[in-house]
Amino acid sequence: MFNPTIAGITLRALLGRKRVFLLALPAAVLLIITLALKADHAASTSWPAEVLGRVGFSALLPLTALIIGTSVLGAEIDDSSILHLLATPVRRESIVLTKAVVAAGVTMLFAAVPEFVAALIASGRAGAFAFGLGLGAVLGSIVYTAVFVLISTVTRHPVAFALAYVAVWEGVVTNLVSGAKYLSAEQYSLALANSVAKDDALDAHLTVGTALVLAAIATVATLAAAGNRLRSFTLTGDA
């Protein structure tokens, strides 16, 4: 199912030229905030979990995944270069899976790794806190990119829709409606992070078992839906 040729093209498109700086920007902000708080000897002992949990899992992770997840497919659909992949006998599910894997990998590089490094800096040691946050961010990278790849196949304006999803669903609805936590990529990530880090300040509302099962279902379901959407890719205009 994974196609190395498509992965190579996607990776080169993603990491080409100045785009790397854009991808690194959210991570740089998180690291700067962490270094500043560490240097300032913040009074609150729970600041690492509060900052890395909120800024890291609510901003850095979804924003980085948004940029990457909507680029790997949405940008190619937007400029029609995707046609050169679609005009081959490669299964659409394979295209979606390959692009999602690349997107998740790059998101881990630009979000999960910085989250881990920031946790190392904040806690001062390579302990459960750092590994927990790193693992949580890895899970978040997978679920978020799957969601953004699906959004790319549903609308020609994936960035706007993805931003609305992050801001409205993850940012507001999951905090106000208790049942919404079962459909929250952020909550899946925090649950896994908390299961390792054991830090109540991470504000996780799901058990790790529930989170992992729901994350797996959400990822598979969104990628399957994206594959199905891509099978019906339609060229319009230019009659």
Next chain:
Amino acid sequence: MTTTSTSATTTAAAAAASLIELRNATRWYGNVVAVNDISMTLGPGVTGLLGPNGAGKSTLLHMMSGFLEPSRGTVTIGGAAPWRNVEVFRTVGLVPERDSVYAFLTAREFVTASAKLHKLPNPRAAAERALDMVELAEAADRPIETYSKGMRQRAKVAAALVHDPRVLLLDEPFNGMDPRQRLHMMDLLSGLGQAGRVILFSSHILEEVERLADTVQVVVAGRLAASGDYRSIRRLMTNRPHVFLVRTTDDRALARALIGTQAVQGVSLTPGGVEVHASDHGSFTRQLAAVSRDAGVGLREVIPADESLESVFAYLVGA
């Protein structure tokens, strides 16, 4: 005897498999009908899909390549419907009109990637063959973003040809090509057609179709206006009534003189000059100077008023 029979059967089966067939194919977007009840069968050789911009050519090609579902009717290639069927691309090569390619790749990388996606046994060799066919081998190691539009077009054609498809669909393939590149591409497509491939290309330029296509399908406003041998359709186009606007020193005197000639069906005086409806383009243009001289009228300007492609197509729709 058995061998000959088997070979003939295989050839016939291959020919049938490459047949493009449209039966009452219709596509609409909301209230707009882009393609209206078109039926056609395309076999080996080069076919031109001719029509003015917006006529429905691209919509037809999108339906044939599986990127658009017919709203009504059927589209098949080798008996299989291309919609949601990726297997069709084992026999079909597509050159889309849109210029978007992976511009950061070199042409060699781009065409080799296409060969790998088709799972060809030797992708590099297939890519080299395709690059040679479009005469892009020398520039193949430059990123596509440094190419002219014509070179990009050739890279796209090479990628579409890399798996040696039996059917090649090209949407406005000559856009952006210089005359030399255009001639080379015409030779290439003509050779592929003669080798038994089904080649369908769209164009809104009569001369391109005239030089390349054995048969044409003329589409106007979503309908099939004419279909068949190019020469007979061209004759129909040439023999249609022509409209000229003639500006003279004495419009009324020329109108009086012209109405008596065989080549003229009617005249009318307009603020811009004499509008002449000629039944025969050649006879009228040959007689006009003599008639105006005999009438003592000076000719200032003769403008063909209906030479646009749209007017030619509009005539075909009515023919």
